[in-house]
Amino acid sequence: MRTETPLVLAQAGADATVSTGEAVAFWVLGPIAVAGALCMIFARNAVHSALWLVMTMLSLGMLYMLQQAPFLGFTQIIVYTGAIMMLFLFVLMMVGRESSDSVLEVLRGQRLMAAVLGIGIAGVLAGALTRALTDVPPAPAMNPWTPEGGGAGGLARVIFQDYLFPFELTSALLITAAVGAMVLAFTDRHSKQGKRSQRDLVEARFRGEYERPSPKPGPGVYATSNSVATPALLPDGSIAPESLSSLIESTPTAQLQAHRKQLESRAAGPDTHALLDPEDGTGDGDAPAGAAATATEDKA
Amino acid sequence: MTPFLAQAATEPINRAELLADDPLWLILLKAVVVMLIGPIFTVVLIVGERKTVGRMQNRPGPNRVGPFGMLQSLADAIKLPFKEQVIPDTADRKIYFLAPVIAVVPALIGLAAIPFGGEVTIFGERTVLQLIELPVSVLLVLAGASIGVYGIVLGGWASGSPYPLLGGLRSAAQVISYEIAMGLSIIGVVLYSQSMATSGIVAAQAEGGWYFYLLLPSFVIYLISMVGETNRAPFDLPEAESELVGGFHTEYSSMKFAMFFLAEYSNMVIVSAFATTLFLGGGMFPFFGADAAINQGWWPALWFLAKMCVILFGFIWLRGTLPRFRYDQFMKLGWKVLVPAALVWLLLIATVRALRNAEGVSTGQILIIGGVAIVVVVLLMLLIPEKEIPEDEGVVTTSGGGHPVPPLDLKVPETTPRRKAVEARRRSEEKQQAELSPQAAGAPGEGSKEGESHGDL
Numbered sequence: 001m002r003t004e005t006p007l008v009l010a011q012a013g014a015d016a017t018v019s020t021g022e023a024v025a026f027w028v029l030g031p032i033a034v035a036g037a038l039c040m041i042f043a044r045n046a047v048h049s050a051l052w053l054v055m056t057m058l059s060l061g062m063l064y065m066l067q068q069a070p071f072l073g074f075t076q077i078i079v080y081t082g083a084i085m086m087l088f089l090f091v092l093m094m095v096g097r098e099s100s101d102s103v104l105e106v107l108r109g110q111r112l113m114a115a116v117l118g119i120g121i122a123g124v125l126a127g128a129l130t131r132a133l134t135d136v137p138p139a140p141a142m143n144p145w146t147p148e149g150g151g152a153g154g155l156a157r158v159i160f161q162d163y164l165f166p167f168e169l170t171s172a173l174l175i176t177a178a179v180g181a182m183v184l185a186f187t188d189r190h191s192k193q194g195k196r197s198q199r200d201l202v203e204a205r206f207r208g209e210y211e212r213p214s215p216k217p218g219p220g221v222y223a224t225s226n227s228v229a230t231p232a233l234l235p236d237g238s239i240a241p242e243s244l245s246s247l248i249e250s251t252p253t254a255q256l257q258a259h260r261k262q263l264e265s266r267a268a269g270p271d272t273h274a275l276l277d278p279e280d281g282t283g284d285g286d287a288p289a290g291a292a293a294t295a296t297e298d299k300a
Numbered sequence: 301m302t303p304f305l306a307q308a309a310t311e312p313i314n315r316a317e318l319l320a321d322d323p324l325w326l327i328l329l330k331a332v333v334v335m336l337i338g339p340i341f342t343v344v345l346i347v348g349e350r351k352t353v354g355r356m357q358n359r360p361g362p363n364r365v366g367p368f369g370m371l372q373s374l375a376d377a378i379k380l381p382f383k384e385q386v387i388p389d390t391a392d393r394k395i396y397f398l399a400p401v402i403a404v405v406p407a408l409i410g411l412a413a414i415p416f417g418g419e420v421t422i423f424g425e426r427t428v429l430q431l432i433e434l435p436v437s438v439l440l441v442l443a444g445a446s447i448g449v450y451g452i453v454l455g456g457w458a459s460g461s462p463y464p465l466l467g468g469l470r471s472a473a474q475v476i477s478y479e480i481a482m483g484l485s486i487i488g489v490v491l492y493s494q495s496m497a498t499s500g501i502v503a504a505q506a507e508g509g510w511y512f513y514l515l516l517p518s519f520v521i522y523l524i525s526m527v528g529e530t531n532r533a534p535f536d537l538p539e540a541e542s543e544l545v546g547g548f549h550t551e552y553s554s555m556k557f558a559m560f561f562l563a564e565y566s567n568m569v570i571v572s573a574f575a576t577t578l579f580l581g582g583g584m585f586p587f588f589g590a591d592a593a594i595n596q597g598w599w600p601a602l603w604f605l606a607k608m609c610v611i612l613f614g615f616i617w618l619r620g621t622l623p624r625f626r627y628d629q630f631m632k633l634g635w636k637v638l639v640p641a642a643l644v645w646l647l648l649i650a651t652v653r654a655l656r657n658a659e660g661v662s663t664g665q666i667l668i669i670g671g672v673a674i675v676v677v678v679l680l681m682l683l684i685p686e687k688e689i690p691e692d693e694g695v696v697t698t699s700g701g702g703h704p705v706p707p708l709d710l711k712v713p714e715t716t717p718r719r720k721a722v723e724a725r726r727r728s729e730e731k732q733q734a735e736l737s738p739q740a741a742g743a744p745g746e747g748s749k750e751g752e753s754h755g756d757l
Contacts, residue, residue: 047457051395054450071496074439082446083476086453090472093457093465144435145316151435152496 025066033059046092050085057081068142071152217243237263315499316433318419318426326422330431334411338566341612343373345565349616356620380558388551390460399458400552400559403451406444407566413437414573415499417583417600428499429583429601436496438486441574442479445529449475451563452531452538456548467547470627471531471538477634478528478535481521484642488518489578491649502582506590512579517645519579521638523614526571528634531564533619537627572611573604580607 036056043049057080065073147153159167187195196204205213217240220232232243238260322330347362347370354361362369387396417429434440449471456468489511490496493504505511512519528535539547549560576582583600584590593599625633655661655669715723 045392047392047395051454058447070434071436071439074436074443077443078439078446082443082449082479086446086449086472086476089450089453089457090469090476093453093469093472152490153494 022066026063029059029063029066032056033063046095047089050088050092053088054081054085057085068144068149070144071155219243219245315428315430318428319430319433322427323425326425326427327431329422330427331412334431335408337411338408338569339562341569342562342565343377345568345612346373346376346561347371349619352613352616353620356617377558381555383554385554385556386551388460391551392458392460395454395458396551397556399451399455400556400563401451402454403448403563404559404566406448407563407570410441410444410448410566410570411573413440413498414570414577415502415582416604417598418596420597430499433499434497437498438490438496438501438578441570442483442486444570445567446475446479448563448567451560452548455552455560456538459548459551461551463544463546464548464550467538467540467544467550470544471548473631474528474531474535474537474634477631478525478638481634481638481642482525482529484639484646485518485521485525486578488515488642488646488649491646491653498577498582501578502584505581506584510579510581510584510586515579515649517641519575521642521645522575522579524638525634526575527615527618528630530567530571530615532568532615534622534624535630536624537630540624542624568612568615569608572608572615575611576604576607 033056036052036054036059040049040052040056043052058077061073061076061081063073064070064076143149144151147157204210217232219228220230220243222230228245231239234240350372351361351369360369362372365371365375387393412431413434415428415430419426419428421427432440452471453468456464456466456471459465489501492511492515493501495501495504508514531538537547538544539549541547544550549557552560583595583604585592585594585599585603588594652666655666
């Protein structure tokens with residue numbers, strides 16, 4: 001890679017030659033980048049969209065590296081795909097996978113503005129592309145090992161000496177944005193209206209502001225089952241109604257009643273088969289359980 | 301530009317030229333070896349970790365398969381692909397399949413930029429023990445780490461169930477915050493060595509001393525953030541089994557689970573190799589200098605692996621020693637301790653560097669200025685008023701072992717309302733007795749006795 005002449009690819013046909021490796025890489029990465037961008041727009045799912053964008057950014061980063069700008073390429077990958085898209089994903093994951101865009105228009109005149117700006121950007125892009133295809137001179141070969149050839153040292157000098165003021169302006173803008181976001185999202189947890197602390201919540205629960213002071217009982221876990229749908233048993237062997245979740249298709253009511261009756265009719269004592277199907281639990285299922293119980297008693 | 305930078309820049313070109321001359325078969329050979337280092341270390345590490353943690357907890361660890369249980373990993377590796385693949389109904393199938401692959405691939409290529417050693421001859425071909433040489437190869441490792449996290453985050457999201465999603469969310473936040481601290485600690489090394497090429501950093505350490513003591517704060521920050529970055533205990537919050545079942549890989553089984561496992565252990569190998577390169581002098585053996593016979597040929601690769609194994613043992617040691625952090629403590633450590641500390645340290649390095657590069661500033665002057673600065677900072681610290689702890693009315697006084705004890709000046713009330721009531725009743729009864737039967741003399745005495753015993757209760 002070091003021996004070939006890096007060039008602006010748009011100039012390939014004009015007056016310079018591009019090595020085969022670079023051309024192959026371009027024709028592989030270019031379509032991938034474009035396809036990723038298109039899929040990002042047309043994907044239904046927001047997370048899929050974000051992933052297509054990641055693909056576009058990755059192929060752009062690779063293209064930079066191919067153009068003898070490894071620092072730029074890796075920075076693109078670390079900053080854009082690594083940090084910024086990860087933040088996007090973070091937010092999208094919080095939103096939930098089933099949510100889709102609402103078709104209701106909130107901002108008035110949004111479509112008109114979007115159309116005008118879109119046409120404008122398309123015009124700018126077309127103009128730049130035309131210019132790039134006609135009269136941009138080929139870039140000289142760079143050596144990324146030297147500070148002058150795009151190494152980190154040369155880049156640092158350009159940013160922190162030649163363009164220090166714009167750089168500082170940008171950072172001021174970013175800091176303002178960050179502080180603004182913090183101000184908007186800030187809730188004072190020390191004031192009366194603020195977030196309730198753990199202690200406040202405990203007191204409120206015992207004061208009776210919530211349904212019950214303690215959490216609801218969890219599901220039962222027994223030797224015969226460890227499903228979340230298994231109801232928890234109270235000390236007397238009956239089923240704790242709070243342990244049944246309305247979200248989970250748990251034991252049907254009829255089955256529950258039968259089970260209850262079964263428990264009531266039987267003498268107290270642990271029974272590992274208590275959670276079996278009541279149909280065979282009342283009939284022949286009872287006999288082996290009873291037999292097992294007597295067997296253990298005999299042993300004791 | 302300073303002459304030092306130019307000099308540092310010319311050094312790796314020789315290495316790079318040597319690498320560029322490699323024939324295709326040699327490149328392929330190196331690529332295969334570099335790719336295999338991760339999986340082989342994974343196999344060894346899993347048994348090693350289980351045995352070591354077992355020893356630390358006074359139990360033998362795996363001891364059934366092979367001599368001393370050393371073939372346990374092989375048995376696991378054969379077992380895992382043959383297990384049933386369970387795919388949840390709610391899973392986003394495409395991404396669910398893609399996630400383990402995304403996690404594994406960067407973990408396998410991450411070692412490409414690590415210089416395992418110096419110049420060697422392989423089958424009559426002179427080359428360097430390194431797959432690729434870039435002017436910014438430090439960034440290659442960082443980029444690989446940042447891509448690898450996508451596997452974890454997407455795996456958590458695509459599983460379509462709450463626990464993996466929580467694990468994925470935690471992982472995303474964790475990596476974003478700890479990558480910053482890690483990057484800042486690496487910037488210290490880059491500033492000091494004036495090179496972003498891994499081989500350049502190793503060469504700079506051979507000349508001027510290893511960075512683990514020259515840049516101790518950077519080293520410590522790197523070590524902490526590297527554990528956070530690889531999701532290892534005590535920072536294994538994305539897969540905290542006591543909170544999230546299995547975290548991001550709860551819904552994964554069979555080969556896909558094995559791939560996550562492979563990625564985790566390969567990442568451990570990568571960050572350890574990276575730490576060796578950045579702070580422990582790469583393949584250099586200390587005390588002898590770069591030209592000694594012990595630092596020529598294949599020897600550096602051995603020293604490199606030895607240093608790497610020491611850090612890997614540190615990972616296992618941590619897991620056997622420390623309990624898991626709570627999530628908010630972990631984030632607090634990252635953002636409120638590591639990042640500010642790294643920034644201050646970076647400022648210090650940059651200042652010293654600038655003073656050294658400036659002409660006409662001697663070391664004595666730097667030391668004097670530094671001393672004055674430290675004295676000023678200490679004096680300013682003394683001016684800060686001590687933080688007053690607001691007194692809480694409801695706090696129970698505690699002393700000695702944290703048990704609630706009554707205060708020393710506690711005033712025990714002479715009477716209680718109950719005792720008063722009893723006394724009043726006794727008196728009224730006495731009065732009644734005296735009115736009804738003046739001849740019964742023993743009754744008042746008994747009544748008072750009864751009252752006292754009631755009062756004691």
